Amino acid sequence: MAVQIAQLSCGTEYSGVQPEIERAAERVGAEIVFPEVDLDLIEEACEEIGYRPKSANLRVLLARAYALAEGYAEADAVLILTCFRCAEGALVRSEARRYLQERTDLPVVTYSFTEDLDAGELLTRLEALVTIVERKGLLARKRQEGLTLGIDSGSTTTKAVVMEDDEVIGTGWVRTTKVVESAEKAVERALEEAGYELDDIEAIGVTGYGRFTLGKHFDADLVQEELTVNSKGTVYLGGKQEGGATVIDVGGMDNKAITVWDGIPDNFTMGGVCAGASGRFLEVAADRIGVDLEEFGELAVKGDPENVRLDSYCIVFGIQDLVTALAEGADPEDAAAAACYSVAEQLYEQQLQEIDIREPVFFVGGASLIKGMVRALEDVIGVEVRVPPHSQYIGAVGAALLASNYV
């Protein structure tokens, strides 16, 4: 039977996006279901949850969460959707998620959409939900075995890792241009460092944006979305495969915040509406200051973010603010620090509000290599942030680890 994803939403029909939601579910082999509620149950739910939003459709959303928690309705996972920019919707979305997580074991994903939502945006999220429900056995792996290759085809960079007997023995990192060519180069570098040929590899795992293309090209054993793979790679590298943890993954184009229990994600959010909270923003900022990213990170550690005002969270306007500050004589250190804090604050406001942070907090992805970002994140969220070894390779390591299920 298809995995049943309960849709708790407001505004999807009148934004014209319901067919896209159902298309995304169909593509990952899931079925969208709507928990049945009646007027009495809506009143009961608002009373029990202690929240009565003014919009009736949001009351239905809460009642559907209540129906799932109380066993009046059944589903394998939950998708909560409200319109982007609706303040009341955002409050109810968070409240329904928190309520479900406190009372059920159901994996929950939330998203705020616009009329431009297409199935592709939801695909990774729904695929992760389905994986968590269907492939818990696969995700339970804690030790890498045999000789495996993991490839992470990211939006900005492509990473490859060769692992043998629970150790990383080769890595390759190239800028993504053409998906296949970039992956071939990254793989070549990783194999060279490991001292093996592609034919020696016993199993291949692929993840990231280009996973489907690479899965076919390399005849991969495992083709998996990056949410589950990255969280698996993180807790493996961070030595925290038991209990709870939080993964903050800031890549070139998007960012993710994932809470994990025993190495399996149970809640996650993905950014992506604005590039202002991604590695791309830091890259552009470093370029404007005239340093490479490593130096930019060192500068940021020395700077005081309070000395430069970055009022905008948009990548374009953010850089304009930065340019203005530099023109007015701001120190490059302060400008670099302000840029890092801007990304950290956006992560906090847009992603981390949606999940309940569990310590330890791991910071991974390309941006985790920027020292100033680590400091900014720690200051903004107020807890210690750990950067595991090979933190830029977590996707590839996760893929290589999970691929050993096929050795």
Place this chain on the structure above:
Amino acid sequence: MAKVFIHPPNSLILHDLVERFGHEPLSLPKEVGKRVRDPEIDSPPMNVTPRDPKRGLKYAAVEVPSGVRGRLAIIGPLIEKADAAILVRNVEDLSFGCVGCDRTNEFIVHLVRRRGIPTLELEYPEDEEEARAFVREVKEFLESLEG
């Protein structure tokens, strides 16, 4: 015969009253019905497509959530062609679906008031006596409208 916008725009009671007193109700079921019959529109079950929230930009800026703009794209044109309007307040407990977004409902009332057309605003009746008074008020208002 006057064109009378009703709010909630999906109220069958108001639709029926307006028709009974010889006017044309401007209501949502009629609009949605047109969309169901239009072969070009393929977004079941509501036949609202992502084009509608963009059309809704006529009434509200891009900062406004898509669900509000999508509703306004259907309801806004009805308000524009109305000669009169009947607005019923205190119906939030039963306002699901097309009237399930309170932000939209607030704005619809504002759009009607802004047009300055003859408008009857009254409370949703809670008992039989209030219901009789409600119908009486609606009748008097509709009879006062010029044909």
